[in-house]
Amino acid sequence: MLDNLDKFRCLKRSTTGAINIDPLQRGGVLTPEAREAMMEWADGYSVCDFCTGSLEGIENPPIKEFVHQVLPEFLEADQVRITHGAREGIFAAMHALCGAGETVVADGNAHYTTHLAAELAGLKVELVPAGEGPHYRVDPQGYQEAMERVMGRGERVGMAVLTYPDGNYGNLVEPKAVSEICHDEAVPLVVNGAYSVGRMPVGAKSLGADVIIGSGHKSMASSGPIGVIGATEELGSRIFRRSKLVPNKELEMLGCTLRGAGIMTMMASFPAVVARTKLWDEEVEKARWFAGEMEKLGMDLMGDRPHGHDLMFFKSQVLYEISKTAKKGRYFLYRELKKRDIFGIKPGLTRQFKLSCYQLPREDLKAVISAFEEIISSHPKA
Amino acid sequence: MLDNLDKFRCLKRSTTGAINIDPLQRGGVLTPEAREAMMEWADGYSVCDFCTGSLEGIENPPIKEFVHQVLPEFLEADQVRITHGAREGIFAAMHALCGAGETVVADGNAHYTTHLAAELAGLKVELVPAGEGPHYRVDPQGYQEAMERVMGRGERVGMAVLTYPDGNYGNLVEPKAVSEICHDEAVPLVVNGAYSVGRMPVGAKSLGADVIIGSGHKSMASSGPIGVIGATEELGSRIFRRSKLVPNKELEMLGCTLRGAGIMTMMASFPAVVARTKLWDEEVEKARWFAGEMEKLGMDLMGDRPHGHDLMFFKSQVLYEISKTAKKGRYFLYRELKKRDIFGIKPGLTRQFKLSCYQLPREDLKAVISAFEEIISSHPKA
Structure with missing residues (x-):
């Protein structure tokens, strides 16, 4: 093992440049x-x-x-x-x-x-x-x-x-x-x-x-x-x-x-x-708008209503139905989002998942909404 | 306090570029x-x-x-x-x-x-x-x-x-x-x-x-x-x-x-x-040479002899004697080394101190020896 260490020298982060909606990571992006x-x-x-x-x-x-x-x-x-x-x-x-x-x-x-x-x-x-x-x-x-x-x-x-x-x-x-x-x-x-x-x-x-x-x-x-x-x-x-x-x-x-x-x-x-922290109200408003758009696409926000935080949990029967017949099965959502440079929903999840809008500009969030819209409309439901 | 935070934005490390002989820090310098x-x-x-x-x-x-x-x-x-x-x-x-x-x-x-x-x-x-x-x-x-x-x-x-x-x-x-x-x-x-x-x-x-x-x-x-x-x-x-x-x-x-x-x-x-780690013997040899040079200047290496590690503890009656009459007293050594861009011996120490040669080139170590030599010869002893 110790003769073949070059692979550790220059590891690149493959998600760089993508829109990242992982709740774990949104608040830790460095200034x-x-x-x-x-x-x-x-x-x-x-x-x-x-x-x-x-x-x-x-x-x-x-x-x-x-x-x-x-x-x-x-x-x-x-x-x-x-x-x-x-x-x-x-x-x-x-x-x-x-x-x-x-x-x-x-x-x-x-x-x-x-x-x-x-x-x-x-x-x-x-x-x-x-x-x-x-x-x-x-x-x-x-x-x-x-x-x-x-x-x-x-x-x-x-x-x-x-x-x-x-x-x-x-x-x-x-x-x-x-x-x-x-x-x-x-x-x-x-x-x-x-x-x-x-x-x-x-x-x-x-x-x-x-x-x-x-x-x-x-x-x-x-x-x-x-x-x-x-x-x-x-x-x-x-x-x-x-x-x-x-x-x-x-x-x-x-x-x-x-x-x-x-x-x-x-x-x-x-x-x-x-x-x-002084602009928190704007983050909450943005999260509520985002959740509203997701719900129009057939996904359901869980938790507090009205929602008071950027971290959101969705149930999405529609994506689950798609996963039953999609190529790659339950990994289809991860792959479809990845194709569009969107990361942060765990591979394999479709029926329910968490995400966060925190500190993301509206344009990025619109891209995320459009991605879900495209993915849902372009796949047959089971 | 929260209105005046700009000072935290762009803090610079004041020891950058200096020769650092702090044992705590020598092995942690990033590649x-x-x-x-x-x-x-x-x-x-x-x-x-x-x-x-x-x-x-x-x-x-x-x-x-x-x-x-x-x-x-x-x-x-x-x-x-x-x-x-x-x-x-x-x-x-x-x-x-x-x-x-x-x-x-x-x-x-x-x-x-x-x-x-x-x-x-x-x-x-x-x-x-x-x-x-x-x-x-x-x-x-x-x-x-x-x-x-x-x-x-x-x-x-x-x-x-x-x-x-x-x-x-x-x-x-x-x-x-x-x-x-x-x-x-x-x-x-x-x-x-x-x-x-x-x-x-x-x-x-x-x-x-x-x-x-x-x-x-x-x-x-x-x-x-x-x-x-x-x-x-x-x-x-x-x-x-x-x-x-x-x-x-x-x-x-x-x-x-x-x-x-x-x-x-x-x-x-x-x-x-x-x-x-495969070049460890060279580090030990370098440390022994350095300690020998320090001893020629009147300082004494403590610990194992022959010494087996880059971390070294010296007693130095000569620097202690100087500190009794030097400007700034026991801080004189720290200040004199700092003037020569050498860091790593704790402020206020003269009678005994630790240092390390680890991963320092001989030229830098010669500069450290010369610094001690100059400091000792240019100060009157009490």
Whole structure:
């Protein structure tokens, strides 16, 4: 194997130049400034040129100001740290704040990493079930019931997690309602804002969250993996506690996390990210228009109505019918879109799929609509 | 704060173009191929274009082949995964393999993150003390004694860690000797190769290690944070076990780790990294020559003699004497080197400091020697 490595040298990304509607990727496209930062700070450990012992203490480049002054204001949190991503932030919060064997109450639409983080931290998970389709809504009142079920079994609720919005339907549960229920039971609320922090105008205080989690590569135009975690003073002092064995280092972060270019891309993109959150209403309006056009073609938007996020889940019986007789079967949609330089719907899906319009110009979205229109009209249905 | 963000847009690295002798940074300088990969794959989550559920399963780009075929051969390990860095790999191994309250036996020169990882995993640490200066050697036999101390207290030894080489003196402890002692007691040996994997020709089997840890940003010409972990089939099946709640995901990695450009830089640099490990003897010879020149100027190399690594620790009474009367006091050395475009010795250090010659051409190293010579001869001693 080690004699034949040339193939790894110059790998090209085959989707470059295409219209990408993958919800995972829309909010992580770098700004031009972040691309410049990437080249400037590419070398391993580059940000540590003037380190004095902790990543978030570095003054040149001004990571300290960014993490300790700018991000707390942006996230409406007392204390902020940089993490390897949203999942790693959720794990840190769970591991630091919950006792072994406690239960985390989470929304039924939570990302799978919420389950993994709880399991890795030695915790159980009790779900607030999502309702039936087409809306798949989570009722805030369900948090009360879930906590009662846990306590009724004689177990302790260590934490509640609300995914805002969830990554399947883009549904937005009223966070204040969840927050009040949690705080009445003295349970801290963690809001997983992987799809909101950096897209929507959100902050821990406005949401009623004790801890807020964000994802740089998902929603802050950053080169991943990278995320943010913000917390109240009280919970922050527990999550970001110092090590006993190495007293000048923060234990839960193993000292330093993002010792590389990723943090520089987050900083370089940040002015544009703050600006785009102020234009969120336009993104929502665009998403609603797009969904309307898709529905005219016979596909059905799932989740909240009116829809409040760029992430959309469609059911499309019409494409499923086509797939039954199409060349390449259920891969026909992927191939037809690829032919038109449109990427982001997973290969093999036709009956239901997710997509996002985020930060795409209307012309591109019109091209996507036209593509679906052409594909549907040019194929016989089964 | 959020109205004045322009300063974050276009931050430049002020050390660009300088001779950098920081041991942390020498092995992480990107290859030209990795710089290209960086731009090609810069966007958040770029490598997930064709994801089918796990990072290490991605075939386009060929991450699967790299992680499951190429790296195992390189690391002489049955199973390999990508981590966020060496410390995160050590934590994963400790968390997966040790029971709560067990003790980790580690060399007295271990990196501070070994202590942090153990503490975060709920483990105790028993050190094999390093000897006195100037050699600061760790005797393999000390592992036997440390394990006996732990067992004598009625505690269980969950794991042994050997830092190979350590990050202070660049000392290389005979790993086979440590391995035999550990295996006689049925204790798994983790070798922290943050300063060897990607520099020296090392592999888990040759070292007698059950788990081997590497750092991409420290020694594999990768944009950080990124690392590798390799393990035997048996220990790998425990470290990389699947989640119970989300059965298609690996628990300890929270599903996927390096969902970004870093893995692409590691792959792009890898052919050059493999090639450079074959020239390791030349690097050692260069380091010995450099140390000899420094000693002629009155500075003393600490650690192994003859020295076996590019990372070197010097004591320099002469520079300390100068600092007592120099303008700017103990910062004079940093400033004098900076004037000559040489970076990498921490500001304020004179009496002792670390540096590395790794991958620097002789001409640059001669410039460094000349700089020290000039600085010493042009300053009065106290």
